Amino acid sequence: MDRPIAYDKLAREDRFIRMRARRVSEIRLEQGLSPFPDLSNQESIKERVHGILVGELQAMEGAGRTVYDFPEAPWEFTMDMARQVWDESRHVEIYVRLLEHLGGYVGEFPETTILWRCACAEDAAARVAGVNRGLEGLACDVFNQLIHIARKIGDPILEQAVDFVLADEITHVRMGSRWLNELTKDDPERRRKAVEFQEAIDERFNLGGIRREGDHEEVPISIATEARKLAGFTDEEIARLIKATQRSPVY
Amino acid sequence: MVAHPLAGHLSVEESAELIRQYRYAEERMMRVMGGWIALTPELSAKLLLGRHVWDCAQHADLWGKRLPELRAPAHVSAPASEAFVRLMDLLESQEGFHQTPERLAGIYEVLKPHLLAAYQDHLAHTNPVYEPPTRRILERIVEEERRHIAAGRVVLSHLITTPAVEARTGEWRRRLEGLLLESGGVSGKPTGDLRGPDVPVDPTAIAQDLARLERPVGRWPVPAELEASVEAHALHLKRRDLQALEDDFAPAYRQAGMATYAPLLAFELATHRIVGLGKLGGHRLVKLRLEGPAGTAVVQLRWAETDGRWRVLEAEVVRTEAAAASS
Ligand SMILES: [Fe+2]
Ligand SMILES: [Fe+2]
16 A cells, blocks of 8 residues: 555545535535534534534545555554544444434535645654644634534434544544653654644634634634643633634635 | 572663564554554454554553653654565455454454564563563553454354454464565564464453354344345346336336446345345435345345335345455
8 A cells, every 4th residue: 555645546436426625615606605514503503413423434535545644654553543543433433323312424525635635744743733733722722612502402413423423533633642741752853843733724624713712602603712721722712713713704 | 499589681782672663563563553443344453443542542651651751752663674664564454344353363463463472571581670661561451462363253153254364364374474484573573472472252351342243134024025025136136037127116206216236136145134224204224235146246225115015115236345455
């Protein structure tokens, strides 16, 4: 097998419908919809859950590739990534079942492959910065919001399952924080590039002002400050993220 | 004559050497399974590999940590022979879209059954007085390998859908087994049957290893008018009716749409079916699988209803394959 493989080798059953993320947002906007599902009704929650499901799938695939692509990396790093593969495989199953719980089915909405593209970064440090800290940090924000909504609409199944997934994601972000530091400890240039990669992802996923600081009732996706602290983000990093969301252009 | 309770069959150094060989097999298998997940289309197989990567990583870890207890450096993997490395190279080589049965057969019908046999044989010979640290590891791994093999076989038999796939997979398995015998196995010193014992399937024990298997979709929830339009469109494609095809596209997309179809129109397409249906706001995304004597094409179409008629706004050929590839 190649190390890494080309990103277009990602294999899917025919029932999945793959599209470019930018195209999906454009088509939604053309129809007068928000660029991303806003969780304002059942259909929108279902669409969001589907988006999370394919993200979990790509997270599993990405962590699996990392196990294969870096045989020279520290053994404990490989162990963390192998553990993540297992966690993500449970998350996939959880979200398949939640999707069905909400009356949906696999393939009901298009799949975009942003997470997978980040998981194809050539450097292991960039992968953990971009995927574990950038995208799984975003997952902490999104899951926190979803738990809040589940509580509000009285759906204990959704609430409890997502809460367990959130606990795992915090662990994955923590792994990212640890390995970003350890893999780059003697190489400031490598660290700079990895952090830049993460920041570019953070910027993109401020989602045109959709992710912001604030109460769940006030903003579409609120930054999960407490979960992020548990996951190893510093106060300074959280402050920087909040500041970045304020200057993020509308999509 | 009864053996002395302190009689053993391996020295400390020999034990460490064997453990490095086990670690080579577990580590390499775990990395290969991790790498395959993205290359494997079927969700049931993806999730099976996903669950087992972590177990195999733990096996490699247990062996790696046992080494310093045997006066050897921790976490070292060392294959027993060049031939065993060749076996692993060959096993790894099946990375194609349609080769999931070969991938699963290599792991679950050849490598894991062999490792199970080697571990069971080792366990039977360890000394119960001074080797319990090794025995504990062996007992745990034996139990997990049995579960893995049973679960892997359930998914594999689910994916063997035609006699041709069955024949191809069997041939692959026999080729790997041949190389396994030639190599002398994980330790290079064959003991007992290299091919491993039969493992009965205990459905409750393997539940944790299996997500649900894919079920064929009975009927897609396609709106009736759209379904009629999709059927007509597929018919136009099969008949190569250019006029009607053009008319199926939204006016602004006609030229681009016909250009997208140009390569398909060179082939005879005999059958079609919907294999995917998605939503994007008010638009519908339909995946059509078209088959003919020369092969298969999967097209993805975005449909919208305007002026009371469903039309194609965008078409993409997402996959084509020659007739032999998927059989
Ligand atoms: Fe996850
Ligand atoms: Fe995760």
